[in-house]
Amino acid sequence: MTFPGQIDIHWSVLAPAIALLVTAAVTLFIALFSRDSRGAAGAALIGVITAGVFTLAQLLSGEANAASFGLRYLGDVPALTLTLVILLGTVAAVLVSWDQLQRGGMEHPEYYPLMLLSALGAVVMASAGDLITLILGLEIMSLPVYALSAWRTRDRQSEEAGMKYFLLGAFGSAILIYGAALVYGAAGSFVYGDVAAALSSGNLTLLATLGGALVLAGLGFKAALAPFHQWAPDVYTGAPTPVVTFMTVVIKIGAFAALLRLATVVFPALQPWLLTALAVMVALTLVVGNFSALMQRGVKRMLAYSSVAHAGYLGLALLATDHGGVAAAAFYLTAYAFMNAGAFAVLSLISDANDHGDDLERFAGLAKRRPWLAAVMTLFMLSLGGIPPLVGFAGKVLVFQAVIDAGYVWLAVLGIATSIVALVYYFRVVAYMYFRESAYEPPAFRSGATQVAIALALAGTLLLGVFPGWWHTLLSAGPRLLAGL
Amino acid sequence: MIALAMIVVPLVAAALVMLARRVLPLARVLAVAGAVATLVLAIFLPGTRPLDLTWLPGIGVSFSLDGNGAGSVLTFAAALMMIPAVLVATTRVASGAAGFAALLLVALGGLNGIFLAKDLVLFYVFWEATLIPGLLLLGIWGGERRREATVKYLVYAVTGSFFMLISILAVKALSGAASFHVIDLMLAAPELPVATQTWLFVGLAIGMAVKLPIWPLHSWLVDLNEQNHPSGAADVLGSLYKVGAFGFFAWGLPLLPAGALRVAPILLALSAVTALYGAFGAIGSNHLKRFLAYGSLSHMGIIGVGVFGMHLAGMSGAMYFLAAQMVSTGGLFLIVGMLYHRRRSLYLADYGGLAKAAPALAAFTLFLIFTFIGVPGLSNFPGEFMSLLGAFQTSPWPAAIATLTVIAAGVYGVNLYQRLFQGRSEAVVKDLDALEMYVLLPVIVGVLLFGLMPAPHLQRIESQSQLAELQLERAAAAPGGITLSDVGGAR
Numbered sequence: 001m002t003f004p005g006q007i008d009i010h011w012s013v014l015a016p017a018i019a020l021l022v023t024a025a026v027t028l029f030i031a032l033f034s035r036d037s038r039g040a041a042g043a044a045l046i047g048v049i050t051a052g053v054f055t056l057a058q059l060l061s062g063e064a065n066a067a068s069f070g071l072r073y074l075g076d077v078p079a080l081t082l083t084l085v086i087l088l089g090t091v092a093a094v095l096v097s098w099d100q101l102q103r104g105g106m107e108h109p110e111y112y113p114l115m116l117l118s119a120l121g122a123v124v125m126a127s128a129g130d131l132i133t134l135i136l137g138l139e140i141m142s143l144p145v146y147a148l149s150a151w152r153t154r155d156r157q158s159e160e161a162g163m164k165y166f167l168l169g170a171f172g173s174a175i176l177i178y179g180a181a182l183v184y185g186a187a188g189s190f191v192y193g194d195v196a197a198a199l200s201s202g203n204l205t206l207l208a209t210l211g212g213a214l215v216l217a218g219l220g221f222k223a224a225l226a227p228f229h230q231w232a233p234d235v236y237t238g239a240p241t242p243v244v245t246f247m248t249v250v251i252k253i254g255a256f257a258a259l260l261r262l263a264t265v266v267f268p269a270l271q272p273w274l275l276t277a278l279a280v281m282v283a284l285t286l287v288v289g290n291f292s293a294l295m296q297r298g299v300k301r302m303l304a305y306s307s308v309a310h311a312g313y314l315g316l317a318l319l320a321t322d323h324g325g326v327a328a329a330a331f332y333l334t335a336y337a338f339m340n341a342g343a344f345a346v347l348s349l350i351s352d353a354n355d356h357g358d359d360l361e362r363f364a365g366l367a368k369r370r371p372w373l374a375a376v377m378t379l380f381m382l383s384l385g386g387i388p389p390l391v392g393f394a395g396k397v398l399v400f401q402a403v404i405d406a407g408y409v410w411l412a413v414l415g416i417a418t419s420i421v422a423l424v425y426y427f428r429v430v431a432y433m434y435f436r437e438s439a440y441e442p443p444a445f446r447s448g449a450t451q452v453a454i455a456l457a458l459a460g461t462l463l464l465g466v467f468p469g470w471w472h473t474l475l476s477a478g479p480r481l482l483a484g485l
Numbered sequence: 486m487i488a489l490a491m492i493v494v495p496l497v498a499a500a501l502v503m504l505a506r507r508v509l510p511l512a513r514v515l516a517v518a519g520a521v522a523t524l525v526l527a528i529f530l531p532g533t534r535p536l537d538l539t540w541l542p543g544i545g546v547s548f549s550l551d552g553n554g555a556g557s558v559l560t561f562a563a564a565l566m567m568i569p570a571v572l573v574a575t576t577r578v579a580s581g582a583a584g585f586a587a588l589l590l591v592a593l594g595g596l597n598g599i600f601l602a603k604d605l606v607l608f609y610v611f612w613e614a615t616l617i618p619g620l621l622l623l624g625i626w627g628g629e630r631r632r633e634a635t636v637k638y639l640v641y642a643v644t645g646s647f648f649m650l651i652s653i654l655a656v657k658a659l660s661g662a663a664s665f666h667v668i669d670l671m672l673a674a675p676e677l678p679v680a681t682q683t684w685l686f687v688g689l690a691i692g693m694a695v696k697l698p699i700w701p702l703h704s705w706l707v708d709l710n711e712q713n714h715p716s717g718a719a720d721v722l723g724s725l726y727k728v729g730a731f732g733f734f735a736w737g738l739p740l741l742p743a744g745a746l747r748v749a750p751i752l753l754a755l756s757a758v759t760a761l762y763g764a765f766g767a768i769g770s771n772h773l774k775r776f777l778a779y780g781s782l783s784h785m786g787i788i789g790v791g792v793f794g795m796h797l798a799g800m801s802g803a804m805y806f807l808a809a810q811m812v813s814t815g816g817l818f819l820i821v822g823m824l825y826h827r828r829r830s831l832y833l834a835d836y837g838g839l840a841k842a843a844p845a846l847a848a849f850t851l852f853l854i855f856t857f858i859g860v861p862g863l864s865n866f867p868g869e870f871m872s873l874l875g876a877f878q879t880s881p882w883p884a885a886i887a888t889l890t891v892i893a894a895g896v897y898g899v900n901l902y903q904r905l906f907q908g909r910s911e912a913v914v915k916d917l918d919a920l921e922m923y924v925l926l927p928v929i930v931g932v933l934l935f936g937l938m939p940a941p942h943l944q945r946i947e948s949q950s951q952l953a954e955l956q957l958e959r960a961a962a963a964p965g966g967i968t969l970s971d972v973g974g975a976r
Contacts, residue, residue: 327543367625382617388610394541397606397654401544404651404658412654416647423643424636427620435624435632472543 013075015054023047031109089249097242098449114144122254149239161238176218182211199269222255236304282315320406328398335395342457364438394468488550499590506583513575545664554949556600649692686744697729710778717822721815742960753793760786764893791872799875806868816928838910858898864935
């Protein structure tokens with residue numbers, strides 16, 4: 001459909017986002033009339049699955065090539081596949097919340113509309129083809145999560161998490177917007193393709209470089225790349241576990257989806273030292289994330305730092321976008337979504353109603369009392385550590401292969417060296433579960449929702465680990481809407 | 486398809502064993518059936534068509550398995566030893582026996598993958614995957630200092646294999662090979678400059694040397710054996726883990742021959758040192774499992790000498806020895822488990838004079854000790870002899886040093902038997918019971934089979950050795966290449 005003012009709108013491209021928006025409105029409406037959050041959760045699940053069906057339909061229909069608003073909102077393979085993963089992560093988060101909200105006394109039904117809006121923002125970021133769309137997506141994604149991370153209102157730690165996240169998040173957004181303005185000043189356009197064309201045609205000014213650097217820094221905040229990662233551990237530790245499940249998966253994908261586009265299209269047109277700066281950031285992230293995770297006693301905090309570390313592995317792929325890095329990063333994000341959501345889902349079952357007691361001691365002897373839960377957690381830990389034949393391994397191999405192909409052998413070596421460190425802290429959880437005794441009895445299960453989330457995550461971790469080929473082929477194939485992708 | 490079944494069948498058996506874990510007799514039957522089925526598959530494996538499925542086509546990784554060559558012999562030995570191991574596990578392990586047996590079967594599936602993989606990344610996948618069952622067996626059922634032993638094993642193995650991973654990924658990127666399949670890599674990788682090959686080979690070698698294992702990267706092995714469950718079932722797995730020599734033989738030498746020619750002299754020297762060090766370690770041990778760990782370390786040194794001698798006979802012999810020692814070392818570990826079952830001790834000092842009360846046990850032990858120290862006609866002899874013989878052709882000095890261990894083996898072997906079974910003792914111990922007979926039966930069959938009929942197995946190994954030798958000769962003949970005789974002595 002084309003409007004008189006040459007605005008092209010492909011409804012099929014927008015359908016997933018619209019489905020999420022409508023669902024958010026519906027759940028808000030349900031929340032008005034019912035204090036029980038289960039209704040809203042059910043509606044949210046239906047809405048997210050509907051959005052997923054729209055995305056899948058478009059991906060498989062062969063017209064995964066459409067854009068709206070003149071390449072400002074894209075519906076190509078990277079956008080659609082990442083949208084799917086975002087939706088999967090949202091499903092997992094909703095399922096985990098189903099049990100935990102009631103248990104933790106956090107049952108305000110507005111929870112789900114906020115989560116859906118944030119997922120919508122992430123979808124918009126994954127589809128963004130220009131800086132304005134990106135910023136819109138970023139704000140839609142971020143604002144609800146600031147509130148969600150302070151959801152346990154009577155808990156100081158949660159409150160602090162919300163506050164910290166809000167302040168630093170706003171700071172990051174401001175840097176990003178400022179950078180976008182400078183880029184516009186230099187290139188005369190917000191659309192990625194135009195920006196790249198303008199910059200590579202010799203108009204590369206200090207303005208553009210500074211703008212690019214600020215955009216990179218702003219997104220670095222959101223993606224928790226060192227040295228802009230400091231908020232992440234505190235926020236992840238303080239926020240309720242279901243919210244963290246959502247954050248580590250959905251927010252991360254949103255941020256990396258945007259970074260991937262920029263790394264493919266815009267960054268190469270900027271000064272080469274920006275890529276070097278990115279490489280240094282990635283190296284720093286790998287070291288800081290992994291070594292900090294090694295020091296932690298609390299599992300949640302360990303996972304928080306490890307999520308910083310995983311941002312580093314994803315960052316490696318950003319540097320190799322010409323050598324299969326886009327597909328590698330998309331695969332890694334999928335892998336990460338499954339195994340991390342699974343780990344947090346298990347964590348939410350182990351900790352008590354107030355989310356306290358996620359320290360290692362709580363895992364001691366779990367293998368005796370809950371053999372299956374321990375076995376599943378073991379698989380998630382090993383997958384996060386990159387042990388085959390689990391999905392984390394396939395993700396790491398793809399990323400390392402891409403970065404070696406791109407000529408950054410030193411980064412691959414660093415990545416692998418830090419992987420060894422990572423395995424030590426992941427295996428520590430396994431060791432506590434199997435090799436130690438403890439009298440701690442984790443609370444009984446409430447309903448099957450969290451188990452369903454764990455089963456989903458487990459299926460993804462195992463199936464994509466043993467059969468990684470088809471998903472990677474799908475990620476690598478298909479048309480790319482912007483030059484260079 | 487048989488090759489694929491050799492990986493899938495043990496895994497399925499493991500899952501069934503876990504499902505039946507509350508009914509131990511059923512779990513035992515399932516576990517043994519899984520191991521027997523794998524052994525039957527291994528017998529029919531040679532000569533089957535290779536399997537080639539796409540796996541990660543985006544970066545050229547395929548799911549390729551081939552049951553010809555040295556792998557077929559090693560899978561046979563591994564499957565054979567798994568039968569007594571699961572039998573012991575499900576009868577002698579007090580708590581969680583089914584889980585124990587299931588982990589053994591999972592490890593068997595992974596080991597078969599290592600031996601049969603024809604794609605380098607796939608090989609790495611199985612290489613890493615076998616780590617986990619071993620860690621869990623040690624960590625859950627191990628002795629008092631199991632945690633330290635687990636961490637040590639984890640750190641050694643993971644550090645080594647991650648270096649390997651860099652080399653694996655880089656070898657394709659640098660050589661421009663079409664895929665990670667062994668044929669594509671063998672065509673492209675030997676064309677790389679010598680310097681490049683050398684650092685790639687060093688990367689591979691760090692990972693493989695840990696699992697050869699070679700001095701000074703061996704110390705995880707002794708702790709692993711010492712802290713493993715006293716039944717010896719987990720130690721059978723430990724003796725199957727020593728797959729580094731196979732890695733060098735099947736991948737390192739043929740893919741990066743010029744690099745191998747550069748680095749091999751160092752590895753050869755280290756192997757000779759390992760052989761001698763292991764022998765002295767065995768002589769000096771008073772702990773049964775440490776004794777066996779050191780003794781088998783000495784064997785590993787000889788295997789290393791055979792491989793890095795880079796002579797056809799030596800390489801073939803080393804692979805044969807590797808398979809044979811899986812049987813003999815595993816068998817002795819099971820005997821140690823039986824001794825522990827009787828006297829609740831692993832220290833030699835607590836034993837002596839058992840031959841009177843348990844003549845059958847003494848006879849079987851003597852038989853296995855003879856095998857262990859390489860008496861002709863039994864399984865270890867052909868491989869050990871050929872390893873040393875081959876190495877003498879190219880590198881007399883390291884081979885001569887390693888040969889000294891044959892004398893040492895006689896000393897520590899006879900000494901062990903004496904201290905266990907001879908002398909005076911009033912102790913009343915049970916002789917072998919029916920179960921233990923069943924446990925030892927496959928071991929004895931394997932020892933005799935490998936000892937008396939080496940030809941069919943050796944032929945299959947040699948077809949692969951010739952390929953490795955050809956690659957090495959080509960690299961040596963290349964302009965500026967290093968000749969084989971530079972490695973040591975005249976050829």
